[in-house]
Amino acid sequence: MSRQDKVIIRKIPTGVPGLDEILGGGLPEFSFNIIAGAPGCGKTTLAHQIIFANATPERPVLYFTVLGEPALKMLRYQQQFEFFDPDKLETCIRFINLSQLVLENNLNAVLEAIVKEVEAVNPGIVVVDSFRTVVRKAKAGGDEMELQGFVQGLALHLTSWQATTFLLGEYVEGELRDNPVFTVADGLFWLYQQVERNSIVRKLQIVKLRGQACVPGLHTFRITQAGLQTFPRTFGLTGRTAKTSDRRRLSCGIVELDAMMGGGIPAGDSVLVAGPSGTGKSVFATQFIAEGLRTGESAIVAVFEERPQEYAQRASTFGLDLETPQREGKLHILYLRPLDLSVDETVREILDVVEKENVKRVVIDSLAGFEMALSPGFRTDFRESLYRMIGTLTRKGVTILSTVEVTESFTDLPISGYSISFLCDDILRLRYVEIDGRLRKMLVVVKMRGGEHSKDIREYEITPKGFVIGDRLTGYRGLITGVPGPWNTIVEKNKEIPGKTEIK
């Protein structure tokens, strides 16, 4: 069969941000779907969002309620959501209560009632909420075959009448096997609500979807006044090719450091700035942002540990004005809710601004703060999530600079506690070093994936003007341990060993 002979399955929009992407473009028209999950996970809200997005007077929605949440209460609560449009009720959305019918009759009578309403109204979408009660009725009668026949009859009839169908039910995962309802369904959407310590994490999985490729795996979602919002693991970039980076070098705002990095940071790189508390990671990040703003680039700073106003005020103590670019819309300081946050939500929020404002520089300050803001469940996936986040942002041509606090060791030079250095193109390490009874600061460019860089270990200071890079620290050995000794000690010792080359 040639490509043009194949039937084209139209995809209808869900009205849920991010969900069309997860579904591979939208809901397959005329599909027979199940929305499953435990009570309170958002099944009814999801169904309502879909119906309000699609109901028209020509192709209305039939919403059958069966011994679940009474329709009156459903409307009382659902009208609180922004997607709820009272004008669509009765003209485009009709609620029909089948509770009495289910209680008093067999499944054939229920099927007949649904068929009668469908034939009278010619709906585009049909919802049965809760279908689980219909299943319970069948199981109470002990006739599994009757249930199978009912589900098949319902699917057949509703597809014939060109309706896209949703059956809502409270199911647990163990019920997936040998369930005639799931066998017949074209689509199976599973909503999860996991409580982890004091946090609630909501996730959605498309367990099954006939006819089109959906994005596999668990996707985070949140329910707000606007309804459901999903955060696809692909961040909405499915099928998009990576933006070719121009590979020009970006100044970090510190001339000497640009020189150490071989002329600046290659555009589109991911830079990690690691160091213990007080070494100036945030100052460096702010100078990097300020330099971008100075050259006309829009920027984002994602902060987790302090409010945007505090961040801007701190920058002003170094003579950096972040207030004006904020007012002009060139700088966005995102303070991300430090409660039950997921990486996917954060990336979505950043990506929205990146796309809207053509942002070129992003600072994440800091990874430790970011991790702390996440709910415990997301912390376990932090490294994997960072991998996706950095990949997504750099793919869009954004240069991303992340700060990470490391616990200072006086034996080696740890880069970060996250084992994420492989994710970063460039690494700058800041550290304290004890010299002549004084705690001084040194920095070293550990890695530049884009090419050559200085291997010098340079002293620096944080002054009211920001970073001031000093000379190479010479005459010491073991600087990276933080407790160096003078070179001449080694020279003297080597002199005593026959055959040892003198170090100059």
Add this chain to the structure above:
Amino acid sequence: MMNTGPLMAIQDLARQLLALEAARAESSDGHVDETVCVCEKLRVTLSKFMGIAGFASLLSWALARTKAQIPSLSGVKVRTDGTLEGFDRVQDKPAAGKAGAVLVSHLLGLLVTLVGKPLTLRLVRDAWPDTDINSMDFLNGVKS
């Protein structure tokens, strides 16, 4: 001073519906009580939406409130199918006339409490599809 506007608006709508049914009963030379007719029309529409048991619950609550105000309705009941029993047999006719408006007002007031004015009006319009219900005062609230 208490704002009685919303309550008056509900009472106005109730009286409007009763007047509609009274006029229809008169023109058809029927003898069915207008309160029973209003409740029946609401029953047909609302029970399709919320189930018979759901409508019967609402009407039972409204009737209990009405009985507290008009004791002569003590013999009136709500059947399990949501229909009114005994309303047309109330001996005290002036009281029954007043009770109709009170009962329908309580029923509409309960709907307003639960789903708000716009949705209540939508449900009422669905019960009287061929009638132009004057909703201006109901939606805006009658000035007290």
